[in-house]
Amino acid sequence: MAKILVVDDEEHIRLLYSEELKEEGYDVITAEGGHLLLERIEQDKPDLVVLDIKMVDYNGLDLLQDIRNKFYDLPVILSTAYDTFKEDMKSIAADFYVVKSFDLTELKKKIQMALEASGAS
Amino acid sequence: MLAYEENPGKVERADLVVGLSSHNNVGNVALPTEQAARGLLDHFGEKNSVIINCDNHSEDGTKEAFLQTPTEIPKIYLSTPPGMVGRGYNLRNLTAKAVELQAQAVIAVDAGVESITPMWIKNLGEPIFAGFGFVAPLYVRHKYDDAVANGIVYPMTRALYGRRVRQPIGGDFAFAGEMAATYLDHPSWNDRVAQFGVDIWMTTLAMCQGVPICQAFVGKPRVSQHDGNIVASDPTFSQVVGTVLDLMVHFQNVWERVKWSKPTAIYGFGMGEVETPAPIEIAQDELHQAFVEGFAQYKDLWETFLPSNINNKLGEIKELPQAQFSFPSEIWARLLYSCSVAYKNEVVEREALLKSLLPLFVGKTLSLIRKTERMSIQQAEEYIENECMIFEEAKPYLLSQWLNDH
Numbered sequence: 001m002a003k004i005l006v007v008d009d010e011e012h013i014r015l016l017y018s019e020e021l022k023e024e025g026y027d028v029i030t031a032e033g034g035h036l037l038l039e040r041i042e043q044d045k046p047d048l049v050v051l052d053i054k055m056v057d058y059n060g061l062d063l064l065q066d067i068r069n070k071f072y073d074l075p076v077i078l079s080t081a082y083d084t085f086k087e088d089m090k091s092i093a094a095d096f097y098v099v100k101s102f103d104l105t106e107l108k109k110k111i112q113m114a115l116e117a118s119g120a121s
Numbered sequence: 122m123l124a125y126e127e128n129p130g131k132v133e134r135a136d137l138v139v140g141l142s143s144h145n146n147v148g149n150v151a152l153p154t155e156q157a158a159r160g161l162l163d164h165f166g167e168k169n170s171v172i173i174n175c176d177n178h179s180e181d182g183t184k185e186a187f188l189q190t191p192t193e194i195p196k197i198y199l200s201t202p203p204g205m206v207g208r209g210y211n212l213r214n215l216t217a218k219a220v221e222l223q224a225q226a227v228i229a230v231d232a233g234v235e236s237i238t239p240m241w242i243k244n245l246g247e248p249i250f251a252g253f254g255f256v257a258p259l260y261v262r263h264k265y266d267d268a269v270a271n272g273i274v275y276p277m278t279r280a281l282y283g284r285r286v287r288q289p290i291g292g293d294f295a296f297a298g299e300m301a302a303t304y305l306d307h308p309s310w311n312d313r314v315a316q317f318g319v320d321i322w323m324t325t326l327a328m329c330q331g332v333p334i335c336q337a338f339v340g341k342p343r344v345s346q347h348d349g350n351i352v353a354s355d356p357t358f359s360q361v362v363g364t365v366l367d368l369m370v371h372f373q374n375v376w377e378r379v380k381w382s383k384p385t386a387i388y389g390f391g392m393g394e395v396e397t398p399a400p401i402e403i404a405q406d407e408l409h410q411a412f413v414e415g416f417a418q419y420k421d422l423w424e425t426f427l428p429s430n431i432n433n434k435l436g437e438i439k440e441l442p443q444a445q446f447s448f449p450s451e452i453w454a455r456l457l458y459s460c461s462v463a464y465k466n467e468v469v470e471r472e473a474l475l476k477s478l479l480p481l482f483v484g485k486t487l488s489l490i491r492k493t494e495r496m497s498i499q500q501a502e503e504y505i506e507n508e509c510m511i512f513e514e515a516k517p518y519l520l521s522q523w524l525n526d527h
Contacts, residue, residue: 068386069251072333075383087499089259089338092287093387117283117381 002115003027005046007037007063008079009055013100017050020104021111034058038070047120048075048111051094053085061090068093075114077107123214124178124202127188130195135171135222137161137246140215141187142208143232144177150232151190157230158192160242173197173218174232175211178204183232209319213310216301226250228295236344237293244337244389245295254300254332257324258291259387260343263398264493264501268486269361271505274321277365277457280512280519282328282372283379286336290320290361291343296327303330309371317357318364325368329375338389344399358482359475366464366471377520381513398498408487409443415480422477426463431456438484448488450511456481457512458519465523 004026006017014030021028031040033055041049049067053060064076078085078097085091095117096110139157143150154172161170171194174187178200188198199214201207212229219227226249230237241258248256270290278289296304307326314322327334369376416439424432434452441447460478464471489508493501 065387065390068384072386073383086503090387090390092285092336093384095384113381114383117379117383 001025001027002047002120003029003044004111005029005031005041005044005049007031007033007049007055007060008052009033009057010052013052013079016102017104017107021108024108026111034060034063037063038066041067041071041074046074047118048077048114050077050079050107050111053078053080054082061085061088064093065090073118075118075120077110077114079107122201122205122210123199123217124205125198125200126218127184127198129188130171130197132171132195132197132222134169135219135224136168137165137170137226137228138173138215138219138222138224139170139228139230139242140173140175140212140219141230141232142175142211142215143179143183143187144206144208144211145179145181145183146232147179147181147183147186149235150174150183150187153230153232153234153237154187154190154192154196156237156239157228157242158194160239160246161194163239164243165246171195171197171222173199173215175215175218176200177206177211178202207315207319208317209315209322212319212323213305213315216304219298220301220305223298224301225298226295227298227301228293230293234293234343238340240389241293241339244339245293248335248337248386248388249295249297252333253335253386254297254330255324255327255334256295256337256388257286257334257385258288258293258343259336259338259389260288260291261340261398261498262288262343263401264496264498265401265403265490266343266398268489269358269482272453272482272485272489273362273457274365275505276454276509276512278321278325278328279382279509280516281369281376281379282325283376283382284328284334285382285384285509286324286328286334288336289324292320293339293343294320294323295337296323297332300327300330300332309368311367313360313363313367317360318367321361321364322368325365325372329372333386335386335388338387340389355476355479358479359472362478363471363475366461366475369461370465373523377523380516382509403490405487405490406443408483408490409446412480412484412487413439415477415483419477419480422469422473423481426468426474427456427459431459435481446484446487446491448485450508451515453485454512454515455518458515458522461519462522 018028075095078094095114098107201210228245
């Protein structure tokens with residue numbers, strides 16, 4: 001069972017993602033923000049991270065850089081309400097991005113693809 | 122293939138090597154030499170460094186221009202024998218010298234590059250000392266620049282080996298000392314690699330070795346003495362694309378297991394304002410004409426190795442007026458995959474197949490230009506990313522053809 005870490009500062013998003021992804025058979029853990037995120041990844045060893053781009057205290061694209069530098073092949077899917085982040089070239093270090101929605105079909109598809117690419121599915 | 126060496130500083134060891142590949146670059150070589158020296162002093166002052174000019178026995182005074190450029194960093198000049206010309210030979214000589222010097226990191230830059238700054242040296246070199254095995258460049262490029270990378274090499278390499286390296290034939294890159302031995306000993310070296318196939322060969326070997334790969338953002342657009350026609354002409358086209366196909370044959374056991382693709386780490390942000398690349402003028406009617414004329418020359422050949430549905434589709438595309446010209450990406454991906462199978466099986470003579478691919482590539486380039494002409498650079502990048510997904514989605518087609526067609 002693949003373990004997914006959902007990082008988002010909005011509680012209802014964490015709950016929504018958590019419930020729906022658990023129904024898909026994933027082991028889901030959550031984090032409120034970027035504080036000690038690298039240590040959390042080191043400790044919990046998720047197979048994939050779903051990362052909010054705009055959090056109150058953290059820039060998800062900076063966190064993506066930190067994750068990529070320390071955990072080279074860990075799949076990261078950016079989750080965002082807006083697609084203006086694509087103007088920032090840092091975003092190309094993500095495996096995929098999805099626009100936040102209550103319909104998680106696209107997110108589930110991208111999770112499956114990213115896990116297949118990393119051989120963790 | 123090394124015929125001549127001049128090592129006035131008698132350098133015997135170096136931690137970091139910057140190599141400048143040249144052929145008749147007397148007017149250009151001083152600039153990258155100066156910029157490399159500044160980059161090495163400013164950012165790698167604690168390292169033992171050397172600048173090497175690896176040259177194709179230039180007869181225009183490149184050697185003298187290089188050695189006479191004043192720098193605080195020692196310099197070495199290497200050359201192939203007279204008449205042995207090829208960028209790959211230069212990089213091979215550089216690699217061999219780097220092994221001899223026991224270098225930990227090698228940065229390779231084209232001596233014709235006019236936009237190099239000391240930051241290029243920093244951003245290409247630092248990731249190697251941070252543990253990466255290969256560093257590819259990430260330039261800001263005009264959306265039509267480097268059409269061979271956009272239309273063939275990037276989508277093919279990404280779909281095959283599962284690693285997203287946006288500019289895999291960028292021309293300027295870095296690799297770790299450990300990779301140098303791999304490059305020197307690898308059995309896939311051939312005549313195409315010795316020429317312009319060398320860039321994709323080095324990138325692909327790094328991917329297949331599984332070393333950590335990084336893309337270094339260098340800020341300034343790449344401006345080179347060699348810039349000109351956006352669609353590479355032969356023999357450069359055949360050398361690059363032929364190397365992609367040769368490597369497909371060699372590394373089947375690697376790519377057949379790869380599904381989808383993964384990003385690479387990015388290095389070098391926070392460089393302030395990024396320059397916008399210069400506009401590129403495109404003669405669309407000439408591209409259209411070259412595509413249409415390709416039918417007269419190659420239609421019979423295409424029918425011997427492309428499936429009939431693709432040949433039929435090509436016929437439909439040919440009939441489109443230029444104002445409505447479009448080359449669907451799904452057809453393009455399957456066409457390239459069918460070409461690669463025919464290349465592997467030597468259904469037709471390989472050099473002839475590569476030559477016949479050029480007008481089709483010109484047509485695909487025209488289609489890409491038309492689709493993206495009102496787009497910003499970023500929007501065009503997204504379009505190319507979507508094209509790459511089409512290649513990844515079509516990979517089962519490649520596998521079925523490759524494994525079943527003998």
